[in-house]
Amino acid sequence: MRIALDAMGGDLGTVMAVQGALAAVRKNNDLHVILVGPRVHLEQQLVDSSSGSPEVINRITIHHASDVITMDESPVEAIRRKKEATIMVGFELVKNGEADAVVSAGNSGATMAAAIKKLGRLPGISRPGIASFFPTLKQPVMLMDIGANVDCRAQHLYQFAVMASSCSRLLLNCESPRVGLLSIGEESCKGNVLVKETHDLLKKSSLNFIGNVEGRDIYKGNVDVVVCDGFVGNTVLKVSEGLAEAAMHLLKREIMKTWRARIGYLFIREAFAGFKKQVDYAEYGGAPLLGIDGTGIICHGASNALAIANAIEVAASMVRNQVNPAIVRALNTSVV
Amino acid sequence: MRIALDAMGGDLGTVMAVQGALAAVRKNNDLHVILVGPRVHLEQQLVDSSSGSPEVINRITIHHASDVITMDESPVEAIRRKKEATIMVGFELVKNGEADAVVSAGNSGATMAAAIKKLGRLPGISRPGIASFFPTLKQPVMLMDIGANVDCRAQHLYQFAVMASSCSRLLLNCESPRVGLLSIGEESCKGNVLVKETHDLLKKSSLNFIGNVEGRDIYKGNVDVVVCDGFVGNTVLKVSEGLAEAAMHLLKREIMKTWRARIGYLFIREAFAGFKKQVDYAEYGGAPLLGIDGTGIICHGASNALAIANAIEVAASMVRNQVNPAIVRALNTSVV
Numbered sequence: 001m002r003i004a005l006d007a008m009g010g011d012l013g014t015v016m017a018v019q020g021a022l023a024a025v026r027k028n029n030d031l032h033v034i035l036v037g038p039r040v041h042l043e044q045q046l047v048d049s050s051s052g053s054p055e056v057i058n059r060i061t062i063h064h065a066s067d068v069i070t071m072d073e074s075p076v077e078a079i080r081r082k083k084e085a086t087i088m089v090g091f092e093l094v095k096n097g098e099a100d101a102v103v104s105a106g107n108s109g110a111t112m113a114a115a116i117k118k119l120g121r122l123p124g125i126s127r128p129g130i131a132s133f134f135p136t137l138k139q140p141v142m143l144m145d146i147g148a149n150v151d152c153r154a155q156h157l158y159q160f161a162v163m164a165s166s167c168s169r170l171l172l173n174c175e176s177p178r179v180g181l182l183s184i185g186e187e188s189c190k191g192n193v194l195v196k197e198t199h200d201l202l203k204k205s206s207l208n209f210i211g212n213v214e215g216r217d218i219y220k221g222n223v224d225v226v227v228c229d230g231f232v233g234n235t236v237l238k239v240s241e242g243l244a245e246a247a248m249h250l251l252k253r254e255i256m257k258t259w260r261a262r263i264g265y266l267f268i269r270e271a272f273a274g275f276k277k278q279v280d281y282a283e284y285g286g287a288p289l290l291g292i293d294g295t296g297i298i299c300h301g302a303s304n305a306l307a308i309a310n311a312i313e314v315a316a317s318m319v320r321n322q323v324n325p326a327i328v329r330a331l332n333t334s335v336v
Numbered sequence: 337m338r339i340a341l342d343a344m345g346g347d348l349g350t351v352m353a354v355q356g357a358l359a360a361v362r363k364n365n366d367l368h369v370i371l372v373g374p375r376v377h378l379e380q381q382l383v384d385s386s387s388g389s390p391e392v393i394n395r396i397t398i399h400h401a402s403d404v405i406t407m408d409e410s411p412v413e414a415i416r417r418k419k420e421a422t423i424m425v426g427f428e429l430v431k432n433g434e435a436d437a438v439v440s441a442g443n444s445g446a447t448m449a450a451a452i453k454k455l456g457r458l459p460g461i462s463r464p465g466i467a468s469f470f471p472t473l474k475q476p477v478m479l480m481d482i483g484a485n486v487d488c489r490a491q492h493l494y495q496f497a498v499m500a501s502s503c504s505r506l507l508l509n510c511e512s513p514r515v516g517l518l519s520i521g522e523e524s525c526k527g528n529v530l531v532k533e534t535h536d537l538l539k540k541s542s543l544n545f546i547g548n549v550e551g552r553d554i555y556k557g558n559v560d561v562v563v564c565d566g567f568v569g570n571t572v573l574k575v576s577e578g579l580a581e582a583a584m585h586l587l588k589r590e591i592m593k594t595w596r597a598r599i600g601y602l603f604i605r606e607a608f609a610g611f612k613k614q615v616d617y618a619e620y621g622g623a624p625l626l627g628i629d630g631t632g633i634i635c636h637g638a639s640n641a642l643a644i645a646n647a648i649e650v651a652a653s654m655v656r657n658q659v660n661p662a663i664v665r666a667l668n669t670s671v672v
Contacts, residue, residue: 072523074525136582137582137585137586147520150520150527150528151528151529182571184483184486184566184567184570184571184574187408189410191486191567192486192487192565192567193487195567214571214574214578215570215571215572215573215574215575215576215577215578216574216575216577216578216581217578218575218578219575219578219579219581219582220578220582229528230520231520231527231528231531231568232567232568232571234520234551235518235520235550235551235568235571235572236551236571236575237551238520238550238551238552239551239552239554239555239572239575239576240551240575240579241551241552242550242551242552242553242554242555242556243555243576243579243580244579244583245552245555246472246473246555246556247580247583247611247615249473250473250611250614250615251607251608251611254607254608254610254611254614255604255607257607257610258606258607260603260604260606261603261604261606261607263603264600264601264602264603264604264605264607265600265603265604266600267596267597267599267600267601267603268591268596268597268600268601268604269600270594270596270597271587271590271591271593271594271597271600272587272590274590274593275583275586275587275590278586278590279583279586
């Protein structure tokens with residue numbers, strides 16, 4: 001299993017990529033990581049970080065690429081102009097059979113555009129999208145699309161449901177994922193035009209469609225897959241991040257107000273750490289691109305080594321569990 | 337200042353309405369509350385709750401109405417069928433000049449429909465909507481629309497911006513509210529078709545438009561008014577509620593795991609209470625209906641007496657500060 005890692009993506013630089021690759025190969029004996037980035041620079045960092053363990057270093061190779069697509073570049077323009085960018089080279093390796101999947105913490109629009117350009121779509125898929133796991137009170141919930149497609153038709157949302165359902169079934173080992181349609185009320189009459197049309201398609205499909213779910217249901221974990229357009233999904237993601245950050249900030253501000261509370265915090269901080277670990281996106285291993293004819297995982301720009309390592313494992317798991325063939329089969333058997 | 341209170345709305349029953357009315361008139365000497373609901377029942381509860389203080393009781397009157405529109409009824413159908421429902425009678429009182437505003441914790445769709453039917457729209461407004469304050473790290477932020485209009489055109493979002501800006505300016509005493517357009521990136525090129533079209537309108541307007549904001553910006557408080565369609569706004573509201581609930585639940589689960597953390601909690605619980613007070617929707621006084629030719633406030637279905645009392649104060653403040661005339665003026669001077 002060879003995973004190409006875009007070593008130039010991510011806000012935290014190549015050192016996080018190197019450490020993430022090391023963590024992943026240390027944990028998984030069958031993994032091989034190909035770092036895609038500036039060779040000399042990466043070789044040095046690998047020597048600095050690996051403490052010379054040969055059985056680990058032997059499973060990390062470097063594929064040179066020196067150009068990078070930055071976070072603020074227009075994806076379509078960037079992939080046309082920068083043919084030697086790390087993310088383009090990563091998907092080229094998959095195309096040539098030299099790697100099985102790509103992981104990147106870089107510009108997510110460019111990653112999607114590069115994937116489509118190099119690998120194309122799966123047969124029958126009109127719009128590939130990005131899925132993401134959300135931590136909940138129970139098992140993680142997969143939300144799709146979280147930002148690739150901001151203007152959708154019902155047929156697109158239906159395909160998101162098919163793709164996310166197949167992916168969730170194989171990755172979480174969940175026999176028949178419950179699929180919910182994100183709306184503003186549980187009744188089938190609630191929602192905008194797009195949601196109402198999608199509701200009809202999902203109801204006729206062979207998916208385990210449980211009807212409309214609301215924003216508050218995502219975190220309860222009473223559903224396995226939640227479907228929405230990329231504008232709404234991206235908003236859900238960012239509102240959640242913003243609220244979590246603001247809440248922690250506010251709570252800390254309250255705790256710092258009195259000595260009593262500060263002392264209490266010393267007793268309770270392990271519980272806070274346990275809480276943080278449960279809601280930390282880094283534990284959830286990045287967001288799969290679904291609908292491309294290959295495997296790609298997008299990580300948060302601020303990914304640390306743990307997040308990168310988990311994303312590499314998810315990429316490997318997607319290839320091993322043959323998520324793409326399952327998507328194609330599901331699309332053919334669940335035609336609406 | 338006479339505020340009609342729908343005493344049958346709300347999941348917690350008439351007792352909450354009575355207690356909310358009492359709290360509001362106790363705190364504000366110039367307030368008069370008209371409880372709209374079953375007379376005999378309300379009279380008894382008023383006697384039970386008021387501890388016989390005459391100067392308070394004198395400022396609460398009862399207007400009999402016995403029918404109620406429940407949470408699960410279709411708004412349009414319900415207001416046609418139940419002409420004597422509390423919420424219909426409430427707006428009738430405003431129409432007849434017997435009350436200055438209405439507060440209801442009942443079916444929000446029916447409240448909006450009743451308001452439009454009884455009072456009509458403000459001149460020039462095509463779609464009235466619901467605005468709501470969100471707690472943030474700084475001042476509260478007003479989001480509009482939070483659910484009345486699920487399929488919008490750019491012109492509607494532009495009018496939401498004008499209405500929420502006028503309301504925020506007068507209620508929060510903020511000279512020139514910063515208006516942000518909710519999107520999935522700060523650059524003007526980011527967003528769906530609706531957002532891009534709205535961006536152009538807002539840019540040309542005389543509002544203090546600061547450009548696109550993202551979901552995570554809402555809770556930072558670096559913006560005063562955030563504009564979005566009702567589907568997205570309602571999703572933001574419900575995702576926030578769901579995440580906050582789930583986070584508190586998870587944190588408590590972690591705390592209960594060890595004795596050490598349980599003891600720490602005893603020291604820290606005042607900080608938790610302070611935090612809860614800051615994020616409690618009950619402190620924020622309900623959601624104004626904007627764009628109707630009158631004043632109406634919708635409260636959360638689970639509103640307690642504090643939430644009801646605060647909503648009554650917001651309603652009074654909207655009338656006193658002449659929010660509606662300001663909206664009409666702003667619409668006339670900021671024509672796009």
